Amino acid sequence: MKLDVSIQEEGWDPMANGANDKDKKVLIRIENLKQYFPLKKRNIFDREKRFVRANDDISLVIYEGETLGLVGESGCGKSTLGRTLLQLYEQTDGRTIYYGRSLDELAPKYVLETYENLSSLYKQLLELRKQEEETYKEYEAKPEGEEKYEALEKYRQAEKAARNLFLDLAQLVGGLLVAEDLDTVSKVLLDQYKTSVEVTRLRRSIEEEKLEYESIKAKLKERGKSDEEIERATVKEREKIKELEEKLANEEKELAAKDKEVEKLREKYKDHPDYEKYEKYRDNGINLAKLTTEEMRILRKDLQLIFQDPYSSLNPRLTVGQIISEGLYAHNMFAKNDPAVQDYIIDVMDKCGLAAYFIHRYPHQFSGGQRQRIGIARSVALQPKFIVCDEAVSALDVSIQSQIINLLLDLKEEHNLTYLFISHDLSVIKYISDRVGVMYLGNIVELAETEELFSHPMHPYTEALLAAIPTVDPVDRQKRKDHYVLEGDIPSPINPPPGCKFHTRCKYATDICKMVVPQFEEVKPGHFVACHHKLNNDK
Numbered sequence: 001m002k003l004d005v006s007i008q009e010e011g012w013d014p015m016a017n018g019a020n021d022k023d024k025k026v027l028i029r030i031e032n033l034k035q036y037f038p039l040k041k042r043n044i045f046d047r048e049k050r051f052v053r054a055n056d057d058i059s060l061v062i063y064e065g066e067t068l069g070l071v072g073e074s075g076c077g078k079s080t081l082g083r084t085l086l087q088l089y090e091q092t093d094g095r096t097i098y099y100g101r102s103l104d105e106l107a108p109k110y111v112l113e114t115y116e117n118l119s120s121l122y123k124q125l126l127e128l129r130k131q132e133e134e135t136y137k138e139y140e141a142k143p144e145g146e147e148k149y150e151a152l153e154k155y156r157q158a159e160k161a162a163r164n165l166f167l168d169l170a171q172l173v174g175g176l177l178v179a180e181d182l183d184t185v186s187k188v189l190l191d192q193y194k195t196s197v198e199v200t201r202l203r204r205s206i207e208e209e210k211l212e213y214e215s216i217k218a219k220l221k222e223r224g225k226s227d228e229e230i231e232r233a234t235v236k237e238r239e240k241i242k243e244l245e246e247k248l249a250n251e252e253k254e255l256a257a258k259d260k261e262v263e264k265l266r267e268k269y270k271d272h273p274d275y276e277k278y279e280k281y282r283d284n285g286i287n288l289a290k291l292t293t294e295e296m297r298i299l300r301k302d303l304q305l306i307f308q309d310p311y312s313s314l315n316p317r318l319t320v321g322q323i324i325s326e327g328l329y330a331h332n333m334f335a336k337n338d339p340a341v342q343d344y345i346i347d348v349m350d351k352c353g354l355a356a357y358f359i360h361r362y363p364h365q366f367s368g369g370q371r372q373r374i375g376i377a378r379s380v381a382l383q384p385k386f387i388v389c390d391e392a393v394s395a396l397d398v399s400i401q402s403q404i405i406n407l408l409l410d411l412k413e414e415h416n417l418t419y420l421f422i423s424h425d426l427s428v429i430k431y432i433s434d435r436v437g438v439m440y441l442g443n444i445v446e447l448a449e450t451e452e453l454f455s456h457p458m459h460p461y462t463e464a465l466l467a468a469i470p471t472v473d474p475v476d477r478q479k480r481k482d483h484y485v486l487e488g489d490i491p492s493p494i495n496p497p498p499g500c501k502f503h504t505r506c507k508y509a510t511d512i513c514k515m516v517v518p519q520f521e522e523v524k525p526g527h528f529v530a531c532h533h534k535l536n537n538d539k
């Protein structure tokens with residue numbers, strides 16, 4: 001039996017979930033991300049396993065160079081999303097694909113496992129597709145009513161499970177999934193993978209050896225040795241590097257040969273009618289959710305977090321210079337004794353508005369705004385690609401807030417950074433963001449460009465949030481009085497309401513809202529919303 005991706009093909013579009021703009025480069029793609037925190041049992045008779053559903057099935061993309069704002073009431077799961085996508089929490093389910101580096105460059109272990117088990121994973125996929133088809137038939141056969149809604153939910157769960165496994169396989173194997181003999185495919189891909197692991201390992205060793213070499217040279221120089229003496233004392237180190245470089249050149253040749261073999265295999269199946277259908281899912285992104293701790297440690301340099309409370313995140317026993325240099329050493333950006341590190345730190349501090357003489361001071365000697373600058377400098381020094389700013393300005397005075405926001409915007413411009421900017425303050429979000437996502441009880445319920453979201457909110461929750469922004473304009477105030485004011489508390493994420501989670505507080509709710517989860521869909525280009533009765537839906 002072969003795979004058929006025809007049932008829900010448009011739902012499996014690799015460009016879906018906000019990635020329809022082909023001019024922009026996707027940096028991170030999140031698919032069906034879940035973060036459930038397990039709760040302790042209340043007593044020994046408590047059989048049921050309970051969870052805080054802090055993030056519940058979130059799909060979205062983050063474009064390179066953009067600031068994506070994230071708003072929502074306290075406890076809706078904003079921080080959890082930021083931390084989970086950085087893998088500071090182990091992701092419960094779903095995929096988080098990072099395109100800032102390539103799979104070949106990292107050669108993660110999960111790729112090996114996928115190739116090794118290709119045939120059995122494929123069988124598993126066929127089984128999941130069968131379940132998907134069956135649940136779809138059951139759904140179609142049910143008469144209108146509560147049972148049909150339940151069957152629809154069941155079908156959607158089955159479809160999600162099949163889609164995620166399909167994407168896991170197709171992303172790595174692509175068009176070769178059409179091959180009758182998957183064992184050969186597995187073997188050829190494994191050969192290529194193992195060689196690329198060796199290449200990666202050698203490249204890292206060379207990097208480390210070079211750093212060690214620089215460190216020894218700097219130490220000898222400090223002791224007043226001449227250039228010739230240093231040259232003579234480091235013969236062994238240079239030889240080691242040369243030897244590794246020769247090994248690398250050989251392995252690279254080997255890898256080129258393995259690449260050719262894979263190409264040859266692809267050539268063989270290119271004319272298969274379904275080849276292109278699967279091949280379009282193949283890409284070089286890294287699934288962060290599947291990395292080992294060590295693999296993730298390597299990527300930490302690229303993926304940074306700036307906290308709300310800079311004080312608690314700065315080690316009080318270290319000076320500013322030490323705080324910034326820690327990461328530089330950990331990520332092999334500088335050798336321990338390299339005198340150039342001081343200049344580099346002073347340069348970064350200067351960019352972040354910190355005077356050079358602060359370098360020997362301790363965190364307690366600074367104001368809140370300055371401490372936030374230190375936190376930013378520590379992150380930016382690593383030359384990251386993506387930063388989660390979690391309420392990064394919320395604890396600061398309004399005047400300091402705008403200074404820090406402007407600093408973040410300048411740094412973004414200069415280093416082509418991408419931000420996920422989390423805040424409950426809508427005016428800050430409006431100022432800083434290119435696009436805005438609105439969260440409610442673990443889900444993103446609306447996502448659009450900032451201007452579009454603020455002028456044409458389509459989700460009743462967004463409308464209510466916007467109506468809650470204080471205003472001094474009397475006409476505006478009167479208009480809002482007639483409008484919708486958000487009442488009641490956010491329900492518990494342990495036992496969220498069924499159907500649309502907002503139905504307990506929504507004045508537009510009808511029967512369907514209480515039973516069927518609204519799909520997060522693109523209503524206008526780039527404007528996504530999850531609601532059965534969308535507002536302002538004139539297209």
Ligand SMILES: Nc1ncnc2c1ncn2[C@@H]1O[C@H](COP(=O)(O)OP(=O)(O)OP(=O)(O)O)[C@@H](O)[C@H]1O
Nearest residue numbers: 037052054073074075076077078079080081424493
């Ligand atoms: N480590 C954890 N273990 C268990 N539950 C957690 C954990 N972290 C967060 N939660 C729960 O997950 C839900 C979402 O919390 P989160 O901190 O992500 O919300 P938030 O939107 O950032 O809120 P705030 O605006 O107050 O910062 C909350 O119910 C919270 O209690």
Ligand code: SF4
Nearest residue numbers: 500503506513531532
């Ligand atoms: S789906 Fe229904 S309850 Fe949910 S926001 Fe839309 S109208 Fe309100």
Ligand SMILES: [Mg+2]
Nearest residue numbers: 078079080391
């Ligand atoms: Mg938070």
